[in-house]
Amino acid sequence: xxxxxxxxxxxxxxxxxxxxxxxxxxxxxxxxxxxxxxxxxxxxxxxxxxxxxxxxxxxxxxxxxxxxxxxxxxxxxxxxxxxxxxxxxxxxxxxxxxxxxxxxxxxxxxxxxxxxxxxxxxxxxxxxxxxxxxxxxxxxxxxxxxxxxxxxxxxxxxxxxxxxxxxxxxxxxxxxxxxxxxxxxxxxxxxxxxxxxxxxxxxxxxxxxxxxxxxxxxxxxxxxxxxxxxxxxxxxxxxxxxxxxxxxxxxxxxxxxxxxxxxxxxxxxxxxxxxxxxxxxxxxxxxxxxxxxxxxxxxxxxxxxxxxxxxxxxxxxxxx
Numbered sequence: 001x002x003x004x005x006x007x008x009x010x011x012x013x014x015x016x017x018x019x020x021x022x023x024x025x026x027x028x029x030x031x032x033x034x035x036x037x038x039x040x041x042x043x044x045x046x047x048x049x050x051x052x053x054x055x056x057x058x059x060x061x062x063x064x065x066x067x068x069x070x071x072x073x074x075x076x077x078x079x080x081x082x083x084x085x086x087x088x089x090x091x092x093x094x095x096x097x098x099x100x101x102x103x104x105x106x107x108x109x110x111x112x113x114x115x116x117x118x119x120x121x122x123x124x125x126x127x128x129x130x131x132x133x134x135x136x137x138x139x140x141x142x143x144x145x146x147x148x149x150x151x152x153x154x155x156x157x158x159x160x161x162x163x164x165x166x167x168x169x170x171x172x173x174x175x176x177x178x179x180x181x182x183x184x185x186x187x188x189x190x191x192x193x194x195x196x197x198x199x200x201x202x203x204x205x206x207x208x209x210x211x212x213x214x215x216x217x218x219x220x221x222x223x224x225x226x227x228x229x230x231x232x233x234x235x236x237x238x239x240x241x242x243x244x245x246x247x248x249x250x251x252x253x254x255x256x257x258x259x260x261x262x263x264x265x266x267x268x269x270x271x272x273x274x275x276x277x278x279x280x281x282x283x284x285x286x287x288x289x290x291x292x293x294x295x296x297x298x299x300x301x302x303x304x305x306x307x308x309x310x311x312x313x314x315x316x317x318x319x320x
Contacts, residue, residue, distance in 0.1 A: 001067075003228055004183055005214040005221045006190065007074060007172045012208040013143070013162035016199035017264065025200075028161040030138050031171060032198065033284075034068045034239040035262060037190075038296075038310035040198050044189045051305070058308055062296045065178045066186070069238040069314045070284040071171035073107060073137040079172055079220035080107035080133075082285030084118065084236050085256045086320055092125035102127050104134050110220040119320050138163040160201055172214065174224070174238065176314060187213065224316065232317030235288045240281045242311040243292040250290050257286035266300060266307045276300045276307055291315055 016029045016036065038061065045053035060066035073080050083106055088094060095102060105127075108114045117128040140163045165171075177183040190211050197207035214221045228238070240260060243251040263278040277299040282288075292313060300307035 008209040035310040067176040069174035071173040230317030235315040238314040241313040247292040251292040254289035
Protein backbone atom coordinates (compact mmCIF):
# COMPACT_ATOMS: atom_id res chain seq x y z
CA UNK A 1 0.00 0.00 0.00
CA UNK A 2 1.27 3.47 -0.94
CA UNK A 3 0.31 6.63 0.93
CA UNK A 4 0.01 10.27 -0.04
CA UNK A 5 -0.67 13.12 2.39
CA UNK A 6 -2.65 16.27 1.74
CA UNK A 7 -3.47 19.51 3.57
CA UNK A 8 -6.82 21.28 3.76
CA UNK A 9 -6.40 25.06 4.05
CA UNK A 10 -9.84 26.25 5.17
CA UNK A 11 -11.07 29.53 3.73
CA UNK A 12 -14.32 29.53 5.75
CA UNK A 13 -15.21 28.19 9.22
CA UNK A 14 -15.88 24.46 9.63
CA UNK A 15 -18.95 22.88 11.21
CA UNK A 16 -18.74 19.16 11.88
CA UNK A 17 -20.77 17.22 14.46
CA UNK A 18 -18.75 15.80 17.34
CA UNK A 19 -20.56 12.47 17.28
CA UNK A 20 -21.00 12.35 21.06
CA UNK A 21 -24.75 12.85 21.10
CA UNK A 22 -24.47 16.58 21.78
CA UNK A 23 -26.77 18.99 19.97
CA UNK A 24 -25.07 18.99 16.60
CA UNK A 25 -25.79 22.54 15.49
CA UNK A 26 -24.28 24.29 18.51
CA UNK A 27 -21.33 21.94 18.98
CA UNK A 28 -18.57 21.21 16.52
CA UNK A 29 -15.45 19.10 16.21
CA UNK A 30 -12.16 20.47 14.90
CA UNK A 31 -11.27 17.40 12.82
CA UNK A 32 -12.96 15.35 10.12
CA UNK A 33 -13.18 11.58 10.48
CA UNK A 34 -12.51 9.08 7.73
CA UNK A 35 -16.18 8.13 7.29
CA UNK A 36 -17.09 11.79 6.74
CA UNK A 37 -14.46 12.09 4.01
CA UNK A 38 -15.65 8.84 2.41
CA UNK A 39 -19.27 10.08 2.36
CA UNK A 40 -18.26 13.42 0.88
CA UNK A 41 -16.25 11.65 -1.84
CA UNK A 42 -19.18 9.39 -2.71
CA UNK A 43 -21.59 12.32 -2.93
CA UNK A 44 -19.20 14.34 -5.08
CA UNK A 45 -18.56 11.35 -7.36
CA UNK A 46 -22.33 10.86 -7.74
CA UNK A 47 -22.84 14.50 -8.69
CA UNK A 48 -19.91 14.74 -11.09
CA UNK A 49 -19.78 11.28 -12.66
CA UNK A 50 -22.70 9.11 -11.60
CA UNK A 51 -23.57 6.06 -9.56
CA UNK A 52 -20.96 3.86 -11.25
CA UNK A 53 -18.21 6.03 -9.79
CA UNK A 54 -19.69 5.61 -6.31
CA UNK A 55 -19.83 1.85 -6.76
CA UNK A 56 -16.16 1.88 -7.77
CA UNK A 57 -15.12 3.85 -4.66
CA UNK A 58 -17.08 1.45 -2.43
CA UNK A 59 -15.53 -1.59 -4.14
CA UNK A 60 -11.98 -0.21 -3.85
CA UNK A 61 -12.44 0.60 -0.16
CA UNK A 62 -14.13 -2.72 0.65
CA UNK A 63 -11.29 -4.66 -0.97
CA UNK A 64 -8.60 -2.65 0.85
CA UNK A 65 -7.20 -1.09 -2.32
CA UNK A 66 -8.14 2.42 -1.17
CA UNK A 67 -8.31 3.80 2.37
CA UNK A 68 -8.46 7.08 4.25
CA UNK A 69 -7.26 8.34 7.60
CA UNK A 70 -9.01 10.81 9.87
CA UNK A 71 -7.73 14.36 9.50
CA UNK A 72 -5.40 15.90 12.08
CA UNK A 73 -4.13 19.45 12.66
CA UNK A 74 -1.05 21.06 11.22
CA UNK A 75 0.78 24.31 11.88
CA UNK A 76 2.99 25.46 9.03
CA UNK A 77 5.14 22.41 8.18
CA UNK A 78 4.52 20.57 11.47
CA UNK A 79 2.04 17.68 11.22
CA UNK A 80 0.46 16.49 14.47
CA UNK A 81 -0.87 13.07 15.51
CA UNK A 82 -3.17 12.16 18.42
CA UNK A 83 -1.55 11.48 21.77
CA UNK A 84 -1.56 7.66 22.07
CA UNK A 85 -4.25 6.31 24.41
CA UNK A 86 -1.78 4.40 26.53
CA UNK A 87 -1.60 4.16 30.36
CA UNK A 88 1.42 4.84 32.52
CA UNK A 89 3.62 1.92 33.45
CA UNK A 90 2.69 0.38 36.82
CA UNK A 91 6.04 1.53 38.23
CA UNK A 92 5.72 5.11 36.94
CA UNK A 93 5.05 7.99 39.32
CA UNK A 94 2.40 10.36 38.01
CA UNK A 95 3.54 13.96 37.63
CA UNK A 96 0.97 15.54 39.97
CA UNK A 97 2.54 18.99 39.71
CA UNK A 98 1.88 19.20 35.97
CA UNK A 99 -1.33 17.16 35.82
CA UNK A 100 -3.43 20.01 34.35
CA UNK A 101 -0.84 20.71 31.68
CA UNK A 102 -0.62 17.01 30.84
CA UNK A 103 -4.41 16.77 30.42
CA UNK A 104 -4.25 19.65 27.95
CA UNK A 105 -1.91 17.78 25.61
CA UNK A 106 -3.97 16.18 22.82
CA UNK A 107 -1.51 16.22 19.91
CA UNK A 108 2.13 15.25 19.33
CA UNK A 109 4.30 16.37 16.41
CA UNK A 110 4.77 13.41 14.08
CA UNK A 111 8.45 12.73 14.76
CA UNK A 112 10.72 10.13 16.35
CA UNK A 113 11.78 12.66 18.99
CA UNK A 114 8.33 13.27 20.39
CA UNK A 115 7.24 9.65 20.30
CA UNK A 116 10.48 8.65 22.10
CA UNK A 117 9.77 11.36 24.68
CA UNK A 118 6.23 10.09 25.11
CA UNK A 119 7.53 6.55 25.56
CA UNK A 120 9.80 7.90 28.31
CA UNK A 121 6.80 9.55 29.96
CA UNK A 122 4.91 6.24 29.91
CA UNK A 123 7.77 4.52 31.73
CA UNK A 124 8.61 7.27 34.25
CA UNK A 125 5.49 9.39 34.69
CA UNK A 126 7.50 12.58 34.19
CA UNK A 127 6.18 14.56 31.26
CA UNK A 128 8.74 16.15 28.95
CA UNK A 129 8.69 19.85 28.11
CA UNK A 130 5.21 20.36 26.70
CA UNK A 131 5.09 24.11 26.13
CA UNK A 132 5.64 23.72 22.41
CA UNK A 133 2.88 21.10 21.96
CA UNK A 134 0.02 22.74 23.86
CA UNK A 135 -0.84 24.71 20.76
CA UNK A 136 -4.23 26.08 19.79
CA UNK A 137 -5.09 25.38 16.14
CA UNK A 138 -8.55 26.91 15.90
CA UNK A 139 -10.98 29.26 17.59
CA UNK A 140 -14.43 27.90 18.41
CA UNK A 141 -17.41 30.18 18.24
CA UNK A 142 -21.18 30.28 17.73
CA UNK A 143 -22.62 32.08 14.69
CA UNK A 144 -26.19 33.28 14.37
CA UNK A 145 -27.91 32.24 11.14
CA UNK A 146 -31.50 32.52 9.98
CA UNK A 147 -34.01 30.69 7.83
CA UNK A 148 -37.37 31.72 6.44
CA UNK A 149 -40.40 30.02 7.96
CA UNK A 150 -42.62 29.69 4.89
CA UNK A 151 -45.71 28.93 6.96
CA UNK A 152 -45.48 32.24 8.81
CA UNK A 153 -43.49 34.17 6.20
CA UNK A 154 -41.06 35.08 8.98
CA UNK A 155 -37.30 34.85 9.54
CA UNK A 156 -36.25 32.55 12.37
CA UNK A 157 -32.72 32.85 13.87
CA UNK A 158 -30.71 29.83 15.02
CA UNK A 159 -27.21 29.19 16.35
CA UNK A 160 -24.46 27.20 14.62
CA UNK A 161 -21.22 26.17 16.30
CA UNK A 162 -18.12 26.35 14.15
CA UNK A 163 -14.36 26.50 14.35
CA UNK A 164 -12.12 28.92 12.47
CA UNK A 165 -8.53 27.85 11.98
CA UNK A 166 -5.75 30.15 13.08
CA UNK A 167 -3.17 31.51 10.66
CA UNK A 168 -1.00 28.81 9.05
CA UNK A 169 -3.16 26.07 10.59
CA UNK A 170 -5.56 23.57 9.10
CA UNK A 171 -6.13 19.84 8.73
CA UNK A 172 -4.22 17.14 6.90
CA UNK A 173 -5.04 13.55 6.03
CA UNK A 174 -3.72 10.42 4.33
CA UNK A 175 -4.87 8.40 1.35
CA UNK A 176 -3.74 4.80 1.04
CA UNK A 177 -3.82 3.39 -2.48
CA UNK A 178 -2.55 0.64 -4.75
CA UNK A 179 -3.14 2.47 -8.02
CA UNK A 180 -1.79 5.99 -8.60
CA UNK A 181 -4.76 6.58 -10.88
CA UNK A 182 -7.14 5.96 -7.97
CA UNK A 183 -5.20 8.35 -5.72
CA UNK A 184 -5.23 11.06 -8.40
CA UNK A 185 -9.00 10.63 -8.83
CA UNK A 186 -9.57 11.04 -5.08
CA UNK A 187 -7.39 14.18 -4.99
CA UNK A 188 -9.41 15.71 -7.83
CA UNK A 189 -12.68 14.92 -6.05
CA UNK A 190 -11.35 16.47 -2.83
CA UNK A 191 -10.38 19.63 -4.71
CA UNK A 192 -13.92 19.84 -6.04
CA UNK A 193 -15.38 19.26 -2.56
CA UNK A 194 -13.31 22.21 -1.33
CA UNK A 195 -15.30 24.53 -3.59
CA UNK A 196 -18.69 23.50 -2.20
CA UNK A 197 -17.53 22.65 1.33
CA UNK A 198 -17.34 19.66 3.67
CA UNK A 199 -19.08 18.93 6.97
CA UNK A 200 -22.38 20.45 7.99
CA UNK A 201 -24.10 23.68 6.93
CA UNK A 202 -22.17 23.87 3.65
CA UNK A 203 -25.16 25.62 2.04
CA UNK A 204 -24.46 28.51 4.43
CA UNK A 205 -20.83 28.77 3.38
CA UNK A 206 -19.10 26.53 5.92
CA UNK A 207 -16.31 24.05 5.24
CA UNK A 208 -14.69 25.48 2.11
CA UNK A 209 -11.00 24.75 1.63
CA UNK A 210 -8.06 24.69 -0.77
CA UNK A 211 -6.23 21.35 -1.05
CA UNK A 212 -2.44 21.05 -1.13
CA UNK A 213 -0.53 17.79 -1.49
CA UNK A 214 2.37 17.34 0.96
CA UNK A 215 5.76 16.75 -0.66
CA UNK A 216 8.21 14.05 0.38
CA UNK A 217 10.70 16.58 1.78
CA UNK A 218 8.43 17.21 4.78
CA UNK A 219 10.14 15.34 7.63
CA UNK A 220 6.88 14.86 9.53
CA UNK A 221 5.25 13.27 6.50
CA UNK A 222 8.34 11.05 6.15
CA UNK A 223 7.94 9.85 9.76
CA UNK A 224 4.32 8.90 9.09
CA UNK A 225 5.09 7.11 5.83
CA UNK A 226 8.00 5.21 7.39
CA UNK A 227 5.87 3.91 10.27
CA UNK A 228 2.42 3.50 8.78
CA UNK A 229 1.55 -0.17 8.42
CA UNK A 230 4.83 -1.31 10.03
CA UNK A 231 5.14 -4.20 12.49
CA UNK A 232 5.75 -2.77 16.00
CA UNK A 233 4.74 -3.80 19.52
CA UNK A 234 1.69 -1.49 19.36
CA UNK A 235 -0.53 -0.12 16.61
CA UNK A 236 -2.11 3.32 16.82
CA UNK A 237 -5.33 3.89 14.91
CA UNK A 238 -5.19 6.79 12.47
CA UNK A 239 -8.76 6.29 11.25
CA UNK A 240 -11.79 6.06 13.52
CA UNK A 241 -13.06 2.61 12.55
CA UNK A 242 -14.82 -0.55 13.61
CA UNK A 243 -13.79 -4.23 13.50
CA UNK A 244 -16.16 -6.67 11.88
CA UNK A 245 -18.10 -8.74 14.44
CA UNK A 246 -15.82 -11.75 13.97
CA UNK A 247 -12.73 -9.52 14.48
CA UNK A 248 -13.94 -7.74 17.61
CA UNK A 249 -12.64 -10.06 20.34
CA UNK A 250 -9.14 -10.32 18.92
CA UNK A 251 -8.92 -6.60 18.10
CA UNK A 252 -9.83 -5.53 21.64
CA UNK A 253 -7.52 -8.03 23.35
CA UNK A 254 -4.98 -5.89 25.23
CA UNK A 255 -6.23 -2.69 23.56
CA UNK A 256 -6.57 0.77 25.09
CA UNK A 257 -9.27 2.78 23.33
CA UNK A 258 -12.10 5.26 23.43
CA UNK A 259 -15.26 5.04 21.36
CA UNK A 260 -17.28 7.60 19.44
CA UNK A 261 -20.85 7.53 18.20
CA UNK A 262 -21.34 7.57 14.43
CA UNK A 263 -24.90 8.31 13.38
CA UNK A 264 -26.62 11.10 11.50
CA UNK A 265 -28.55 11.34 8.26
CA UNK A 266 -27.69 10.41 4.70
CA UNK A 267 -27.83 12.77 1.76
CA UNK A 268 -28.05 11.58 -1.82
CA UNK A 269 -28.66 13.40 -5.11
CA UNK A 270 -30.91 10.47 -6.11
CA UNK A 271 -33.10 9.92 -3.03
CA UNK A 272 -34.68 11.38 0.07
CA UNK A 273 -32.72 11.99 3.27
CA UNK A 274 -32.94 9.22 5.86
CA UNK A 275 -31.50 8.43 9.29
CA UNK A 276 -28.56 6.03 9.25
CA UNK A 277 -28.05 3.22 11.75
CA UNK A 278 -25.93 4.26 14.73
CA UNK A 279 -22.57 2.56 15.32
CA UNK A 280 -19.78 3.07 17.86
CA UNK A 281 -16.25 3.32 16.49
CA UNK A 282 -12.81 3.08 18.05
CA UNK A 283 -11.32 6.57 17.86
CA UNK A 284 -8.04 7.52 16.24
CA UNK A 285 -5.28 7.41 18.84
CA UNK A 286 -6.53 4.09 20.22
CA UNK A 287 -3.69 1.64 20.86
CA UNK A 288 -4.06 -2.00 19.84
CA UNK A 289 -1.94 -5.14 20.05
CA UNK A 290 -3.68 -6.71 17.05
CA UNK A 291 -4.74 -5.17 13.74
CA UNK A 292 -8.11 -5.71 12.06
CA UNK A 293 -9.60 -5.24 8.59
CA UNK A 294 -12.83 -3.40 9.37
CA UNK A 295 -15.41 -2.98 6.63
CA UNK A 296 -17.64 -0.64 4.65
CA UNK A 297 -20.92 -1.28 6.43
CA UNK A 298 -24.44 -0.97 5.08
CA UNK A 299 -26.23 1.39 7.49
CA UNK A 300 -29.49 2.02 5.65
CA UNK A 301 -31.39 1.70 2.40
CA UNK A 302 -33.40 4.28 0.51
CA UNK A 303 -35.62 3.89 -2.53
CA UNK A 304 -32.61 3.95 -4.88
CA UNK A 305 -29.58 2.34 -3.19
CA UNK A 306 -27.93 1.15 0.00
CA UNK A 307 -26.35 3.66 2.40
CA UNK A 308 -22.75 2.86 3.34
CA UNK A 309 -20.50 3.96 6.20
CA UNK A 310 -16.73 3.65 5.99
CA UNK A 311 -15.04 1.78 8.86
CA UNK A 312 -11.64 0.66 7.53
CA UNK A 313 -8.57 1.28 9.75
CA UNK A 314 -5.17 2.81 9.12
CA UNK A 315 -2.46 1.78 11.59
CA UNK A 316 0.76 3.49 12.65
CA UNK A 317 3.35 1.15 14.12
CA UNK A 318 4.50 2.48 17.53
CA UNK A 319 6.96 1.05 20.07
CA UNK A 320 5.91 2.01 23.61
